[in-house]
Every structure is written in C-alpha cells, then in structure tokens.
Amino acid sequence: MLELEEQVLGADVVVPQPQSLPERELQRLAPPPRRRRIDNSRLSPGTGRWWMPIVRPMSAAPTQDEIGLYAFRVWGYKQGELTATLIHLGDRLGLFRALAGTGTTDAPGLAAAMGLHERWLLEWLRAMAAADLLESPDGKRFTLPAAAEAVLVDEDHLAFAAGAFTGGHPEGFVDQLAEAFRTGIGPDYDAQGPQGAHGTERTSAAWARTALVPSILPRLEGVVVKLEAGARVLDVACGGGVAMAALARAFPATQVDGVDLSRHAIERAERNLEGLTNATCRLGRAEEVTEAAAYDLILTFDCLHDMTRPAEAIAAVRRAVREDGTWLAKEIRCWPTWQENRKNPMLAMFYGFSVTGCMASATSEPGGAALGTVGLPGPLLQELAQAAGFTRFATHDVDDPANLYYEIRV
C-alpha cells in the first residue's frame, strides 16, 4: 500500500504523524518524531523551494501509535525483569509465606513479624501490589490472594513457580553468552552456578515429588509391579535427584542410580538423597553410560534437548535398558513447526530459557546438536528412538503445561 506525503524540499522536514493515540502515556514513552533530511540532488536543475508529492511505502515510517505501542511492549519486559527480582526477594526472604500466614497486613505488621526493615517492606509490598501479585485497596494494607499460595508458597503444588526466580545469573555468565554468539560454543549448566542448579531443581521438583509415583508411573505398562517387587532404575541427567528420591522412597526394594554432567546438580542430588540406602548418584555424561541390559526403567527428564550429543545418549539408553524394560522420556511440550509453537503464549520465555540454558548447554562442545528448549518435539524424539532400535512409542499428556511424557520400549 502506498501513501502520498507532502514535503518541503531542501529543508529539514518533520514527517507528519497521526495524533489520534488515546493513551498519552504511551506517547510519553516513545522517542520524538524523526527529522528526515531530503536529498537535494533529486531536485530538477533550476528549481527552488517548491512542493511536490513523494510516494513512499506505508511501512517506511512508523506512526506515533506504532512506536508508542512497541515501546510499551519493550518496557513491559523491563517491568518483568525487575518484578522477577522482587519475586525472588519475596521467595528468598520468606515474605510470601509470611503473608500467606497473616491474612491482610501492613508494612509495620510484616516488619514486626519478620524482623525486617519497615521502609524496605513497604516499597516491596507496593511493588508487588502494582504488579497485581498482592491485593491492596490503599497502598497501606496488603493481602496475598488465595491462588498465590499454590504458585508462590507451596513447594509441593504442581503450580509452584517461585523457585524459577533465581535472582539473576552469576558474574560473567552473560559475558559467556555474548561470547557464544561469536564462537558458537555455549556455557554449560555449571556456568549458571549453584543457584542455577537449585532453580532448575525447584522448577520441576513438585512434579517429581507429587505426580511421578501416583499419577505418571501407573500409566506405564507393567512398571509399578516391577518397581514394587524390586528393580533397577537409572535417572539420566538426574539434576538435583528429586525424582530419584521419590522413587527410592516409594519403592524400597528398588535400586535407583543417577548420573549428571553438572557438579552443582550432583552436589544437590547427594544432599537430597541423604539417608536413602537404595539410591546413588555420580558425575558423568549420559552418552558414556556403559551398563548393558541392566535397567528396568530409565528416565530422561527434561534433558535430551540440552545435550550436545542426544543421539549418542539415546544409544546409551538403548544399550542400558533391558529388553522388556521401559524408557520414560519427559520432554518439552512443543511441535515441529514455528506456526504450531507460536500458539504457545509463553513461547518467548521458552526461547529465553533456551538461549540462557538449554541451547547454551546443547552447544557446550564443538559440533553440539543445539536442539534447544523447543527443539525436540515428539516426532523427532520418535525418529531418534527408532534409529536407536526402539519400536514402541506412546505419548502421555498428564496436563503438565510445559512437558509431555513418552513411554518408549524396545
């Protein structure tokens, strides 16, 4: 579509822009209109100042409305970044838990209950209310909505999310990401520091602790019976060992082994497995698991798309699983095409996790597969499983908003 635009030649010209934007606030955020110098060489010889129409594509110059709305979108992410830090502080200082226990309170009341500084609490409380995470009629009294307990306080609730707010990255991590754009080699999980491993663990822990044994395993053919009788389980890329601990507690006759490449994750797993005599974990690579036909159940939870060599890891799973055994893969709920994935309203967050975690890890050695967070949809996993010698493939949707589970057998 083309638009006629009248301009004075030979002078700095303010490109006319519609002024119909109702949200004045959006305009305030936008930069001033662009001044364009018109190219005098385009004038015919002998012409002075005069008027002539110039034809330009509609899309060449954004309107004030477009700039304002785009700026609003961008600043929304800044608001998200800052709010994320404040959610982390609320989680770390136990403020959400305290609010859940007290009902409506004010800054002096919370300060007295927590032994913290009143002025700092007031600013934090107002920030959380401004973000609609607390209710406040007057900016003085604050209430945690009932639904917030599941999301911000109860670590065993499947909707628990506060653990994902880790308070940022360790020093130098973002520099490593920038460097990865030049070298192609990304930082591995350990580069995210101990808080990275802890955040990853807390993000998935509720599912491992409260859904794996009662809701997910019973969907798999013959697995629970074997585990009750005494079997061998391997958790590949076990992270903080929460799934291992749940299995070892529920099935005392079963031996649970775990392996992970991250020393921070293995340190967490050792702590989480303390006191369990039927669970052990070790530092190591999935693709270097050497046991043959040893395991009745092998887990790969949220990890194959993070690996530099997922096909080799799957080949190791195939070697390690017994002929009548089961491989249970948990992978990100994603699809083969951009158009399908675009329907996910949190897709930008998934890609954010990818650049800072999954794809970074999956490129952490030369020639890494670089699948990334949404890079291993069901059809591709099935293809890789078939190539490794598996023949049976079933998808289980257990209403986990971020993941699907795959039961894969020889």
Ligand SMILES: C[S@@+](CC[C@H](N)C(=O)[O-])C[C@H]1O[C@@H](n2cnc3c(N)ncnc32)[C@H](O)[C@@H]1O
């Ligand atoms: C997103 S975390 C998931 C951890 C755990 N399975 C869970 O569900 O919480 C991915 C894990 O994969 C591990 N990992 C990545 N590549 C690996 C490899 N080649 N061998 C073993 N572990 C690997 C990372 O260290 C990290 O702990």
